[in-house]
Amino acid sequence: MVYPSKLHMGQLLGGRYEIVRKIGEGGMSHVYLAEDQKLQGKLWAIKESVSLPQQYGSIQDEAELLITLSHPRLPRIVDFFAPDGDGYSYLVMDYIQGITLEKYFSGYRGKIPANTIMEFTEQLLDVLDYLHNHEPPVVFRDLKPSNIMLTAQLEVRLIDFGIARNYKQDQVQDTVKLGTVGFAAPEQYGSGQSDARSDLYGMGALMLYLSTGGKYSEWSGDPVPYIRQDIPKALIPIIRKLLQYAPEDRYQTAKEVRIAIQQISKGNISNRAARVTGAIGTQVIAVMGVSSGAGTTHTAIAIGHYLSRSFNKVAVVEMNVKSPSFSRIQQIVNGKETVSRAVERKFEVQGVDYWRQTARADVIALLAGSYNFVVIDLGSYRENDRLEEFLRADIPIIVGSGAEWRQQDVTAMSISLAKHSQHKWKYFLPLAAPDAVQRMRRQLNTSNVFSIPLQLDPFDRSEEVDRAFGYIFQGVVPTAERRKRFRFGLS
Structure with missing residues (x-):
């Protein structure tokens, strides 16, 4: 039985939430889209539930339960209206578009x-x-x-x-x-x-x-x-x-x-890639910054172009959806002022495939393709679902600040992730002094801490950076001939 609803289009709930339209219903509930009148343009989902007097506690339990939860794959509850005299109650939560x-x-x-x-x-x-x-x-x-x-x-x-x-x-x-x-x-x-x-x-x-x-x-x-x-x-x-x-x-x-x-x-991806490329499969390098502005995107691009000088198929993937960097690069490549959402997210720079604002499902498809290496730009560290891509990578790289007064950020991040195995992790500290690198190695109890030389243009080849990468990646990747330079600053 579907109970009648008390809400209708244009109604104001709690003096704040204006009902826009119904978006779903069940036997004991209706779900509405509502606009927040205090936060103009903000949309919420409102679940209207009906219960008998002896069941009034259940909807309260649901609200209290949701309030304690915090995960990117769960709705966030923001408001609750307890059952009225007829048993109608209301939960206000994130509106999930899709x-x-x-x-x-x-x-x-x-x-x-x-x-x-x-x-x-x-x-x-x-x-x-x-x-x-x-x-x-x-x-x-x-x-x-x-x-x-x-x-x-x-x-x-x-x-x-x-x-x-x-x-x-x-x-x-x-x-x-x-x-x-x-x-x-x-x-x-x-x-x-x-x-x-x-x-x-x-x-x-x-x-x-x-x-x-x-x-x-x-x-x-x-x-x-x-x-x-x-x-x-x-x-x-x-x-x-x-x-x-x-x-x-x-x-x-x-x-x-x-x-x-x-x-x-992992077995299916490796086997499929090996059949296509004749190699050991697609290798994933995930680059994550300790904080915003650490140089994560710059480092991911530099690694991608370093690898492309020895391997035919390299992709640099943007999973930091808030970053405008790849859109800006695509504008330069296409010679346009803006890049619309309708524009193909894949573009090429010097033989490297760039994938702008990529979802996890698309990344899995890339791994099943013909790429030798996929370099993922994860942006700055957050305790969310993107961390999983870092943990699953063949080569996880953390980019921190080379400034000594900022290096404790790297230590703090390592401690906060202590429950995860860190033996594969590599730490990049741009322009860090040798004694600072040694100190960080002692603090982190690993030899995988490296100073990265200055490279103003990550698209171009730098002998000094190539030597550093060659040492970091244990000489597995050979060097190759210089290619035409791509300048990020071109208009």
Whole structure:
């Protein structure tokens, strides 16, 4: 039953939020787009829910739950109106522009590209890992296509926390049995209490659903013949394990699943690239600055052009979407004053392919292509989903300041990321003095700290910088002939 709504277009909720239009509805709720009258132009999503008097606490629980969460793949709640006399309450949260995975799936007629399915899986496991390690742990309990939003960049966002709950260790089973048939774990129907493993079942159901074109979401009968041929075969036992009836027979954490899938992804990428290039596969160099202005983009460009003098296929990828640098370079290359969004994001400078404002799904596609090296410009360090690209890279590079009074920033960043393995990391300190480099090596307990010589033009060859890169990359990359110089400052 769909309850009637109290809201209508043009209505002002709480003297602040003007209702623009309805954007969704369910049995017990309606969702509206609203414009903030105090912050002109700011749009929010308002969820109107209806509950019986004995259930008034549930919507309050949802609000309190969302308030404690902070993750780029979750909506941020900004306001809450408690149930009125008729049981109507309102949550004001981030408006996520995009479409649901359900609509995206329908648009592809059930045949979403295999690499895109893998990318969605990785993103969902990332947010599930966050929820399950929250204090207290949070179980989403309704992982299905209609509860997953996709932005224009194919970034995943989880929506509708209506049945999410905090895990209660001393509770034998769920008080309320909720979840969508076909995607909910067996224990959500009364066989036990739902926990993190229930969401992992839902993850397996979603993976099977996408992999079979919507034909299966449960491991009943034999779904293997219906799994598409382009889906990695090694993914099948992972899905099957996720869909085990007993929670103890499944993977126990999202991290375990992520590790298993990353091994598959890396193997497929390497094998595919090796067949195309005859080499060991696409190598990823991720460049991240300790802070803004550290020279991250400059360094990524310099590395890309250094590599291109020895390898035919090199790409420099911009994943720092707020940076105007690649747009400016493309303007110069194209001889235009501005670069519109409709313009092809790929352009070339001296044989190096540049990819402007690139989403993670596109990066995975690049890795499956013919590039020898992909150099990713991640911008400045933030504790968000971009950090994962840095951690997964073959050569992660941190760019810090060469000024001694700023070098503690590098140490602080290393400490804040101490839970991650750092043995592969390389630290670039432009123009740092030799004694400063030695001091940083002692503080970080690594020899991978290097001073980078001055290079005014990252597109041009510098003998001194080439020698430094040759030493840093252990002489694996040979030198090549000088090419025509590209000047960034050209109008």
